[in-house]
Amino acid sequence: MRFSRFSPFLYKGIYSLFLAAMASVALHAQNQQLEDSLLLQLRLAPDDTSRLNQLGKLVQMHLWADAEKALVYAFQADSLAQETGIPEEMARTKNYIGMCYYTGGKTEKAIEYYLLSLEQYEALHDTLYIGILYNNIAAGYQLREKHDETLDYYRKALSFFEQKKDLLWAANVTNNIANVYFFEGNLMKARDHYQRAYERFVELKDTTAQAYALKNMCNIYIKWRELPKAIDMAKQALALIDPAFDPRTVAGLKRSLGEAYLLQGKHARAKACLDEALSQSRTYLAREEEKAALETLSLYYETTGDHRRALEVYKAFASVKDSIFNQAKDQAMLEMLTRYETEKKDREISLLSTEKEINTLRLQQAQRQKAFFAIGALLLAAVASSLFFLYRLKQKTTRELQQKNRVIAANLAEKETLLKEIHHRVKNNLQIVSSLLRLQARHVDDAAAQEALREGQSRIRSMSLIHQNLYQEDNLIGVNVRDYLSKLTESLFYSYNIKPGKVHLQLDIDELVLDVDTLIPLGLIINELLTNALKYAFPGERCGDVNLKLKAVGPQLLLEIGDNGVGITAEAGRQNTFGRQLVHTFAQKLSAEWNIESQEQDGTQVRMLIPKQKRA
Incomplete structure (x- = not known):
């Protein structure tokens, strides 16, 4: 089963998840110099918000070309978000991780993190991101070929984006709905939705999204055997998309071209395109594209009469297909999605029950108010007494802790002073030895002996500088090498005039x-x-x-x-x-x-x- 580039979270995710400033990053995803620049900005970032922004850029930079590296940055962002305690950032980084798992072919893990992110965004009442996560969960159902559930979630997502008047996301979800119709075999309905999405992308001047829609329509025209039109669309899409930004889509387009050429009987062209699609999908670990390329390549060998090679490639296709999806993963995703739906319904039922209980209690409260007031006064007195006792206990504990901390701090300061004094005395003793060598050299006539004494004096000075740095700096166990070597070289230049x-x-x-x-x-x-x-x-x-x-x-x-x-x-x-x-x-x-x-x-x-x- 093949998915378009839009299936997991859509091209729109690049705008809403990483901000418009990310556009320049996407155009240079393979640029090591740019990654080094982002890492430098990360190290120099003045606050956690800036660091999260830089980590988000690094995730997006590698998302489609190196999912494993993107996942490393996503986990770093999630760890930092947990430290900040900012709910919006914690929700966003969970979605980062889900996206990385999806592009890395681990769909069940992607769904797990999508659901975690969705729960947090629902608590924040963030309708835009709720729509995004509905879209992502729909992709999980789509993998299981549960088309009714898939369409239900996509339509929920679409309603959120239409309410927000987010035209690009609405177009993206329209494209995803078209994917469902395509896999159901309803090609006419799929083509109409793809066309609607494509026209909106043209209005928005989003060339990359246009390429995705053209790719999807190309596959429909291949099904209809309108091969010249399919080939033209694939070439248009390749001209619009940047291979460095999304090598997976380029691999998918090459596969589509290969299939079209194969159906036209242009076997040499078909083979070249299919080989390129397979090579690129393997280079970038694009398992879905690799599976599709192997399936079409097996058909190529069968068509050209090389049945032995066709069987070998088909076995490779079956192996990749099994590695992408199996019954255990299917069951795990089903359980996660079912658990989410059950918990959501339980919360809704609990909310209704709570409202009913509140109304009942309000009626009873009027009759019992006097009795409750007396009981409440007694409880309040008991609570006040308990709180006062706890307050006094806390004060006592705090005083004891402060006293212990003062003793520890005094002991530590005393030890630091003693250690500095030791380094100071070692430095002074080394200087005395150096001075003795210098005096001895003045009373020695032999030039070789004088030179040996001066070299010994230089070696002692190199050790003396270390102890001097130790007692002058706050770090008592380490020396700044750059400062030390600057002083050492300056001393040598002076000594040898x-x-x-x-x-x-x-x-x-x-x-x-x-x-x-x-x-x-x-x-x-x-x-x-x-x-x-x-x-x-x-x-x-x-x-x-x-x-x-x-x-x-x-x-x-x-x-x-x-x-x-x-x-x-x-x-x-x-x-x-x-x-x-x-x-x-x-x-x-x-x-x-x-x-x-x-x-x-x-x-x-x-x-x-x-x-x-x-x-x-």
Whole structure:
């Protein structure tokens, strides 16, 4: 059984569910740049309402091309709506989820969420969305081929839209009613309703909706064997619709063209169209379109005499058909719809009974008023006493809780102060060690020893900066890496007296906060590699660039340090220096993989991949 694009919630849903601003999104549904832009707007959104709006755009963007991704965004929107507690948003996001399940081929789950959304909209007395959900439930009945129930719900939906004077939704539901007549075999009545809907879409200048109506009429003319007219309509529809917006409808149109060409005996054209329809429907997980394409393709092979291939394709068609719909799903949908109808009738009966009871009580109240007044006074006194007791008890509990909170807060503040003091003292002790090394260097004549002492002083300074950041910031267990590396590189340039303009440093550091156990070895590695670049890459008057990059790649960190200096000679590359041993030791501590690429006069690049680091 095939459905048009309008069956689950109609093209109108794009307007009413996501607002008119969504039109530009639909035209670029496959544009990764646009998705990145929406995700950025989501992160920068100032409030929950704006975030819900951006999530709605992301749902609509993927709805027909990637239902699973759309469902992820729909559940995110629903979770956020639950947090806001706004009834309208909670109802709307339930409908989002139902729409995603429908386009993903899980109709029984779609019906479940449609009913949840309908109950909430009925409580809000939102007639527009009640009409939309009636339309969606009708689609559920239509899957079960319960045409009377389907028409009943579609007509209920149509009455709501006509009351609201919503011309586009009214036209959409008219198109859906035509679908029912089509599946009943009443083609003349179906054609009249399709034509009426198409004319309204033309008036409203809605080219996408025009394409859907033309597609449906095309299938009628194929049934009537008016094949040139059917082919012309299919081509008109393809010219109107954007494949990126709705690849499923394009697949359906290609299938219709394939069937028409097959009936004309144009087998090559038919095969090309059917292959394209099958490929596109499988690419976008459009199960209904895949089923229809396989059914027609089986007919093609049978017509051309390839009976073995026809049987293979028909088996694939039967498998897809079974996966879309089976008796268990049918029963589940029937139970959900029946339960909704029963509960609705029970509420109506309960309301009538309540009104009758109220009238009876009003008559009795006049006779019993005096007695009730006395009893009420006694009850009021008892309630007042109970409330006063509860109030005093609550006051006592609140005071005790506040006292405990003050004690906890004081203890926490004391521990934070102590921890900051520890970091402060560690930093001071490291500075003392650094100063001792500097004094020692002044009394050493050997240049190599002086250089070793200065390098040791630089390494200690790299650790001192970490503890300085810890006691100066509110976060006592983590350090902002970007700030830390800025200070570290500035210190190194100062220590090695790098003149302005000689070495240009380029930093590309993600906004990361790392714990001390990770940052100390990482800082020493960076200190060592930058020190080597500043000391050896640009001898004499040579100038150049040094690049430092630290990026988060999933759970891993990517460190790259490079220069365009003189590079490392083959002889120097074979030497196992203390600096290289230091880098190797700390890389092992971080379980990191690293390598050096260098050619003489062509610079040096060091790349290190650090797995699964703890972030504060």
